[in-house]
Amino acid sequence: MNTPKKFQLVLIKPSHYDDDGYVIQWLRSSIPSNTLAALYGLVLDCTERRVLGTEVELAVEAYDETNTVLPIKTIIQTIQEAGNGLVGLVGVQTNQFPHAIDLADHFLKADIPVVIGGFHVSGCLAMLPAPPPDLQQAMDKGITLFAGEAEEHLDVLLQDAYHHRLKPLYNVMDQLPDLHDAPSPFLPAHIIKNTLRRLSSFDAGRGCPFQCSFCTIINVQGRKSRWRSADDIEALIRSNLAQGIRRFFITDDDFARNKDWEAILDRFITMREDEQLSISFTIQVDTLSHKIPRFIEKCARAGCRNVFIGLENINPDSLVGAKKRQNKIWEYRKMAQMWKEHGCTTVAGYILGFPADTPETIARDIEIIKKELPLDCLEFFFLTPLPGSEDHKVLHQRGAWMEPDMNSYDLEHVTVNHPSMSKEHWQQVYRAAWKQYYTPEHVETVIRRAAAKGQNINKVTSFLTWFYGCTTIEGVHPLEGGIFRRKIRTLRRPTYSKENPLWFYPKRVVEVLTAGLKWGMLVWRFQRILKRVKSDPDKATYTDLALTPVLEQDDEDLELMQVFATHIPVSQLKRNQKSSAASAS
Helix, strand or coil: CCCCCEEEEEECCCCCCCCEEEEEEEECCCCEEEEEHHHHHHHHHHHHHHCCCCCCEEEEEECCCCCCCCCCHHHHHHHHHHHCEEEEEEEHHHHHHHHHHHHHHHHHCCCCEEEECCCCHHHHHHCCCCCCCHHHHHHHCCCCCCCCCCCHHHHHHHHHCCCCCCCCCEEEECCCCCCCCCCCCCCHHHHCCCCCEEEEEEECCCCCCCCCCCCCCHHHCCCCCCEHHHHHHHHHHHHCCCCCCCCCCCCCCHHCCCCHHHHHHHHHHHHHHHHCCCEEEEEECCCCCHHHCCCCHHHHHEEEEEEEEEEEECHHHHHHHCCCCCCCCCHHHHHHHHHHHCCCCEEEEECCCEECCCCCCCCHHHHHHHCCCCCEEEEEEEEEEEEEHHHHHHHHHHCCECCCCCHHCCCCCCCCCCCCHHHHHHHHHHHHHHHHHHCHHHHHHHHHHHCCCCHHHHHHHHHHHHHHHHHHHHHCCCCCCEEECCCCCCCCCCCCCCCHHHHHHHHHHHHHHHHHHHHHHHHHHHHHHHHHHHCCCCCCCCCCCEEEEEEEEHHHHHHHHHHHHHHHHHHHHHHHHHCCCCCCC
């Protein structure tokens, strides 16, 4: 009997370099990679269908570099022993592209083919007239680039790799697949266990109907909503429950605009309420999601516990300039109150560096948010012209300066000139914003608001600790954070020299001890606040301006409305109040 032929596929979700040139890695990372899960699920389907032939074994291994030190030599040896194979660097964002190229070099030197896909490749080819230099250089090295979504196209890529006829570029951007009945995202438990709280992920749909100029989603995944069937998502959940995974991050850029949201949530509700299955999830939504009848109520019943909200800014000029016209600042307070009433922890994204922003206006606006909007966490980002966005395309056409090092495009570095702030001043404003929001006084206010509304205040306190600590102690954005930073001496960017072991390891010990001490002190401070709130017999009756129901509070008295009064018609406020009063009655 002939031994079956074997093709070894290795999928890698790469990380990126920190400011000192070291790969950012953790013992456990915070956010799972949905792209890795999506590709893994597609490969399992290809294996079942024997797309390489009935006599060929298609084997797959997956690695998330944010929580795994890649065994480069072992990967090379595994592919060489198979006699044929491919390394896929998947979901590569702009800030990860330089490191992805460096990883590819290891495999190319061993004559192993490499393909790179993800938002950087897709975004550049979607919005620019020709591949930029970094993409062209990658192809010149012999790397294959894949632009677009792999559903309906992975068979061809694998067959070409198996027969050693890979093309330099596969561009299927104009062939966005229908996700109904498409293979579902899936990762085995041994990969998921390396994330905080054993969190898995999946996209219930793709595409976004809005036109935000800083967004890449609409130009890579399109503005037309495409969604998975409720049957497929229920099967996906059950397959994860079977391996002990019950927490999920639904990665839709805006789950509220998934046209099948209600059918999907109804499945969750049935599993939770009728079968008593323990399921919870996190979603991303826009600031008008509360206007959709039954949406928030059903999210809460279905197990939604955390909500990421694209607040972005409270200055109407900035929102209009970014084509984020769907954000109505007079709706912000009502929106946040509704999520809080249903027990959901809210995390709002806030962008710093719109043309009208100054250090003074940013500080003023953060104070307004703290006083008048009942949000739990606020996370800050630099306004960044990501390749694939309209902002990047416009600046590219103008020939404006943009940071040439793609590693910096992680939304926490300055990558473009600001009309009134220098690079150094802008960076100072970013650091100051975190400290201004997460003061001990405001942390206590947030916890008291959560206690008054019956939220899980232990979890809210953990969120506050995490978001502030990652930024001020670890020097990374909370979404890039994790538990216990790994820093491997030899995994340093090639443009940096490797540090002497006699210097590196003692310094690393000091770094670990210092970070541990700082984390301990931060946890102690915030836990003291939590204990104080828990021991307050009147905690359930706490109220403040942000918690005051909209129908009882005249919005015209809010500083938010007074500062931006010229942008908000009084008639709109009156309509809001009448609408709130009507719904309350």
